[in-house]
Amino acid sequence: MPKVTIPVGPQHPALKEPINFMVSVDGETIVDADMNLAYSHRGIEKLAESKTYLQNIYLVERICGICSHTHTTCFVQGVEELMGIEVPERGLYIRTLVAELERIHSHLLWTGVAGHEIGFDTLFMYTWRDRELALDLLEMITGNRVNYGINTIGGVRRNIKAGMKDQILKHIGKLEERVQYYTDMATTESTVLLRAEGVGHLPENEARKFCAVGPTARASNIPTDVRKEDPYAAYEELDFELITSDSCDILGRLIVRMQEMVESCKMARQLIENLPSGPIRAPMSREVPAGEVVSRYEAPRGECLYYVKSNGTFYPERLKVRASTYANWPAVVYSLKGYYIADIPLIIAAIDPCMSCTSRVAILDTKDGNERKVLDMDYLRTYGIKWYKEHGRGVRRR
Amino acid sequence: MVRTIGSMFPEAFRHLWKKRATVLYPFEKLELTYRYRGKLEFFDERCKGCKVCEEDCPSFAMEIKDEGKEQDGKTKFRRIYHTDRCLFCGQCAESCMSESIILTKEFELAESDKEKFTIESTYSTEIIAKEREVKEDG
Amino acid sequence: MSEIVNILLAVLYLLVFPGFLFLFFYGLFCEYFDRKLYARMQNRVGPPLFQPFADFVKLLAKEDIIPEKADKGMFSIVPLFAFAGVLTAILYIPIWRTDAVLSFEGDLVVVLFLLTIPSFALFFAGWHSTNLFSQIGAVRTVTQLFGYEIPFFFACLAPALIMGTWSISGILSQTVIRPEVLILLILAFIIAVISLQAKLERVPFDAPEAETEIAGGSLVEYTGRRLAIFRLMFNIKMVICAALITALFLGGPVLFPAVPGPEFIGYLLGFVVFLLKTLFVVFLLTMMRTVFARVRIDQLLKFCYGWLIPLSIVQFLLLILVRSMGWFA
Numbered sequence A: 001m002p003k004v005t006i007p008v009g010p011q012h013p014a015l016k017e018p019i020n021f022m023v024s025v026d027g028e029t030i031v032d033a034d035m036n037l038a039y040s041h042r043g044i045e046k047l048a049e050s051k052t053y054l055q056n057i058y059l060v061e062r063i064c065g066i067c068s069h070t071h072t073t074c075f076v077q078g079v080e081e082l083m084g085i086e087v088p089e090r091g092l093y094i095r096t097l098v099a100e101l102e103r104i105h106s107h108l109l110w111t112g113v114a115g116h117e118i119g120f121d122t123l124f125m126y127t128w129r130d131r132e133l134a135l136d137l138l139e140m141i142t143g144n145r146v147n148y149g150i151n152t153i154g155g156v157r158r159n160i161k162a163g164m165k166d167q168i169l170k171h172i173g174k175l176e177e178r179v180q181y182y183t184d185m186a187t188t189e190s191t192v193l194l195r196a197e198g199v200g201h202l203p204e205n206e207a208r209k210f211c212a213v214g215p216t217a218r219a220s221n222i223p224t225d226v227r228k229e230d231p232y233a234a235y236e237e238l239d240f241e242l243i244t245s246d247s248c249d250i251l252g253r254l255i256v257r258m259q260e261m262v263e264s265c266k267m268a269r270q271l272i273e274n275l276p277s278g279p280i281r282a283p284m285s286r287e288v289p290a291g292e293v294v295s296r297y298e299a300p301r302g303e304c305l306y307y308v309k310s311n312g313t314f315y316p317e318r319l320k321v322r323a324s325t326y327a328n329w330p331a332v333v334y335s336l337k338g339y340y341i342a343d344i345p346l347i348i349a350a351i352d353p354c355m356s357c358t359s360r361v362a363i364l365d366t367k368d369g370n371e372r373k374v375l376d377m378d379y380l381r382t383y384g385i386k387w388y389k390e391h392g393r394g395v396r397r398r
Numbered sequence B: 001m002v003r004t005i006g007s008m009f010p011e012a013f014r015h016l017w018k019k020r021a022t023v024l025y026p027f028e029k030l031e032l033t034y035r036y037r038g039k040l041e042f043f044d045e046r047c048k049g050c051k052v053c054e055e056d057c058p059s060f061a062m063e064i065k066d067e068g069k070e071q072d073g074k075t076k077f078r079r080i081y082h083t084d085r086c087l088f089c090g091q092c093a094e095s096c097m098s099e100s101i102i103l104t105k106e107f108e109l110a111e112s113d114k115e116k117f118t119i120e121s122t123y124s125t126e127i128i129a130k131e132r133e134v135k136e137d138g
Numbered sequence C: 001m002s003e004i005v006n007i008l009l010a011v012l013y014l015l016v017f018p019g020f021l022f023l024f025f026y027g028l029f030c031e032y033f034d035r036k037l038y039a040r041m042q043n044r045v046g047p048p049l050f051q052p053f054a055d056f057v058k059l060l061a062k063e064d065i066i067p068e069k070a071d072k073g074m075f076s077i078v079p080l081f082a083f084a085g086v087l088t089a090i091l092y093i094p095i096w097r098t099d100a101v102l103s104f105e106g107d108l109v110v111v112l113f114l115l116t117i118p119s120f121a122l123f124f125a126g127w128h129s130t131n132l133f134s135q136i137g138a139v140r141t142v143t144q145l146f147g148y149e150i151p152f153f154f155a156c157l158a159p160a161l162i163m164g165t166w167s168i169s170g171i172l173s174q175t176v177i178r179p180e181v182l183i184l185l186i187l188a189f190i191i192a193v194i195s196l197q198a199k200l201e202r203v204p205f206d207a208p209e210a211e212t213e214i215a216g217g218s219l220v221e222y223t224g225r226r227l228a229i230f231r232l233m234f235n236i237k238m239v240i241c242a243a244l245i246t247a248l249f250l251g252g253p254v255l256f257p258a259v260p261g262p263e264f265i266g267y268l269l270g271f272v273v274f275l276l277k278t279l280f281v282v283f284l285l286t287m288m289r290t291v292f293a294r295v296r297i298d299q300l301l302k303f304c305y306g307w308l309i310p311l312s313i314v315q316f317l318l319l320i321l322v323r324s325m326g327w328f329a
Helices: A044-048 A053-061 A067-082 A089-115 A121-142 A164-188 A190-196 A204-209 A214-219 A250-273 A324-336 A341-349 A377-391 B009-017 B052-056 B091-095 C004-015 C020-039 C049-061 C072-092 C107-128 C132-163 C168-177 C179-199 C215-219 C225-250 C264-293 C296-326
Strands: A003-008 A020-025 A030-037 A291-299 A303-309 A318-320 B041-043 B062-071 B075-082 B102-103 B119-124
Touching: A003 A341, A003 C132, A020 A341, A030 A324, A030 A341, A044 A053, A044 B062, A053 A318, A067 A303, A067 B052, A067 B119, A089 A164, A089 A250, A089 A341, A121 A164, A121 B009, A164 A250, A164 B009, A164 C072, A190 A250, A190 C004, A204 A324, A204 C264, A214 A250, A214 A303, A291 B119, A291 C049, A303 A324, A303 A341, A303 B041, A318 B062, A324 A341, B009 C020, B009 C264, B052 B062, B052 B075, B052 B091, B062 B102, B091 B102, B091 C072, B119 C020, C004 C020, C004 C072, C020 C049, C020 C072, C020 C264, C049 C225, C072 C107, C072 C225, C107 C168, C132 C168, C132 C179, C132 C215, C132 C296, C168 C179, C168 C225, C179 C225, C179 C264, C179 C296
Parallel strands: none
Antiparallel strands: A003 A020, A020 A030, A291 A303, A303 A318, B041 B102, B062 B075, B075 B119
């Protein structure tokens, strides 16, 4: 067969959300790939400017259904920093517990999706069934299975009652057992290994060059984790390991995610056993003092970044979201090259893509010519240097 | 690395005799937790007319309209609740100073008639300012 | 008078039993059985009994679209061609007694040939749809064909070699005389079931129609009644392949040990035994579908040429040895 270009997406059974890959293939081998984003632009950043901080919690929660706690925590942390609120210990612990349960359910979901992409639907059904254990806990603690709505500025909204602890420990025990089973199964089953081993290779230097984050980077042997580097919430007091793998392929990403689930179970146990007493939230005012802040958070998919700028009113002046999937796309395009058509779905799925997290800008193709303008890297760099000269380094880090 | 083939076979075979994990939804329903956030229920007699629910609602699902004074000095209010806009975050119930909003467990709210999404009621109440307090549990 | 009876009997064989009507319902039942087992092994509910039939009827009622750029003639005739091919094959396979409706020396090769037609039909269907995904699927179908067809032929010819006849009915009547020969054919049976899974294009060998990769492969442009016929054809192909394997390796409708009784009861019992044995083969196929992930097309070819073909040659050598020693002559 001659060299042809196959469009994968925006509608394709392998993709659960819209994105477009133009894949040039020679026979079955991929020689080149190109990516088009922004099929699901929702204007959330603009909308956030017209809502109060309290309302914005529920808005950013809906950026992503899987990692909704990520977005609220990241946003709330930034706002708390701006307001100078000290969140009570117990509040931070509950926040962290929900975050770790969310990580477990997100990674189990990913395992299932990866199984489905390689035609292993049984794995898909089993992991999604066992994911319900984590979801049940989340429902018990927060009231909902998704969009938990547990975060508020100054702490959390729901407390953990004494009777819940046993239930949580029981489910965590079951989850540990199941995760162990899937780890053993997926890393020894030949048909899975045939598809995952050596596929989607992303060497360490390339991963650094593309600024990959989260499990994708950790599977390429880059020890990056906001929980370790810049501990937020209660992570400073927890004992956990940073999982990396040096295999740089999809199997590595699978193993990293599996072991992270084990670590998450461990952390959830620690959190429950050392849960401090006291209030769960600090009183807060509605007005946020002027200033700007960058907040970082380790989402299940990688580092999530929020920039909040306040001008001293009820409404934020600017809210910028850099979700983790967005940082991983260049790595996908790189790791597609040289593999087979059959590997496309798995390589795309390996970063746990969430399209709704990525679309922040819509480029319109006007009919009468090339009116669109994209700011390139050089322009942004000179602009940034100029801006910092004028304003000074005003960005505070948490 | 150890390699096996068909390592899921025992697990799959065992499940032939196990009960399904699926819940046949319309016929059997799971029990919801007491913290579940469903359709709102209002206790108009407790309302103090502060309108904080309207102010805090992220999706503009709540409208409280001032309809002027009545003879006995009370203020008349008209409250419109749009269930179709509501995203069941529970912020209104949390913000409410007089605990006049409660979240029920009702979640099957699909309707074919658009009108039914709007729930209206009028009531009159005395406006009393009260300090906000921090609530612990919903 | 007897000519008319013969013609009527032929029509009955072709259209009612064991032809179209029986295969239609049994094929749909096998689809149900397959899907239900698959679901139960995944801890799900699975479809109700009439679901495949309802799907079939629903597809018949759907709009029938022929793509503008497709070759209209080929696009329409290919499903019927494949369907006719698999329907014919049942006449040579014994269902209720050791004799099939039709049989002659060499009918095994004819059945194997008829069972290859659907793969080529799928290729033509995919190629003439002129869709990018369907063309990739079509190429993969043919590539896969060269992988599994050789071990499947080898495995199916192994009983012919040891029994000394190339007719399915003949092989079966030999099996009745010396059932212990079947033990020698266990390896061939395993090879046949594995390559049958590839022939039916099911997980782990469903690369030609991989839904998540190439959106369904060859049949991506098919809708309505043509798709219904294709799907029915797949079901019937599964039944016939299972029946062929049953006849060659499991003793077909023969019950071991044989139960003495009137001929009529024997036929009925044979038919029940046949159903149970084919369902067992379907169960094996479903089991494979459940516990494996899909392999790539190059890995499939490597597997076929690296494992299945050498193993089937070993089986052949074993049988030749046995025959030359005259143990089962």
